[in-house]
Amino acid sequence: MKILNRKQIIVALDYDSLKEANSTAKLLDPEIYRLKIGKQLFTAEGPKIIENFNKQGFDIFLDLKLHDIPNTVYKALKNLLKYEIWMTNIHLLGGEEMIQAAREARESIKSESLLIGVSVLTSLSEKNIKNIGFDMQIPELVKNLSMTAKQNKIDGVVCSVKEVSEIKRNFGEDFITVTPGIRVQQKNDDQSRVATLEEATKNGSDYIVLGREITASENISKMLKKVESYII
Numbered sequence: 001m002k003i004l005n006r007k008q009i010i011v012a013l014d015y016d017s018l019k020e021a022n023s024t025a026k027l028l029d030p031e032i033y034r035l036k037i038g039k040q041l042f043t044a045e046g047p048k049i050i051e052n053f054n055k056q057g058f059d060i061f062l063d064l065k066l067h068d069i070p071n072t073v074y075k076a077l078k079n080l081l082k083y084e085i086w087m088t089n090i091h092l093l094g095g096e097e098m099i100q101a102a103r104e105a106r107e108s109i110k111s112e113s114l115l116i117g118v119s120v121l122t123s124l125s126e127k128n129i130k131n132i133g134f135d136m137q138i139p140e141l142v143k144n145l146s147m148t149a150k151q152n153k154i155d156g157v158v159c160s161v162k163e164v165s166e167i168k169r170n171f172g173e174d175f176i177t178v179t180p181g182i183r184v185q186q187k188n189d190d191q192s193r194v195a196t197l198e199e200a201t202k203n204g205s206d207y208i209v210l211g212r213e214i215t216a217s218e219n220i221s222k223m224l225k226k227v228e229s230y231i232i
Helices: 018-025 039-045 048-055 070-080 096-108 126-132 138-151 161-171 197-203 220-228
Strands: 009-012 033-038 060-066 087-091 114-118 156-158 176-179 207-210
Touching: 018 039, 018 048, 033 039, 033 048, 039 048, 039 060, 048 060, 060 070, 070 087, 070 096, 087 096, 096 114, 096 138, 114 138, 114 176, 126 138, 138 156, 138 161, 161 176, 161 197, 197 207
Parallel strands: 009 033, 009 207, 033 060, 060 087, 087 114, 114 156, 156 176, 176 207
Antiparallel strands: none
């Protein structure tokens, strides 16, 4: 069943070294996949990792979830956006002033990188949210955070598949949704709010992040063929 567009899949390179990341990246076609570089790889290799994959022709989603006082986020983002990044993110729990500072950082250097906000981590359950002290359920919290993102003119949010259709309905089809915790084959691990590829596309997810199911696969090439069987 062909349900995915080219470049809709973002492969998370959750590795400790450039060598490991490259061994997976060489199996990926940059015309089909984008790459996600998160804290694990970025802290191991630094910004040069971005240039490495740019040279190979990949669009990069830099997933550092910046969450700090507005001035610090402003300066950090200005530094990061000097690199060729397709998309990057902040954590929406940093509040309105921080979100505005992030947007202003992008505008100040006329960057065309997409800027999105992390709502609620897909590893968190309703119980976790309650224990943190939120007196509302996850869908409502995600909706509130997404509204703040939209009002402050950033491009979209990271959320679970379960929240996508509601976000699209409330904030428009052009408000980007990026969904981690996606499985080609359903199984349990440390993501609480997971979904399959079919559920992600049915709900309207713009970009789908695949991580360990590819990178920890015993046969990565075989798993990629399975993923590509879904691509139009």
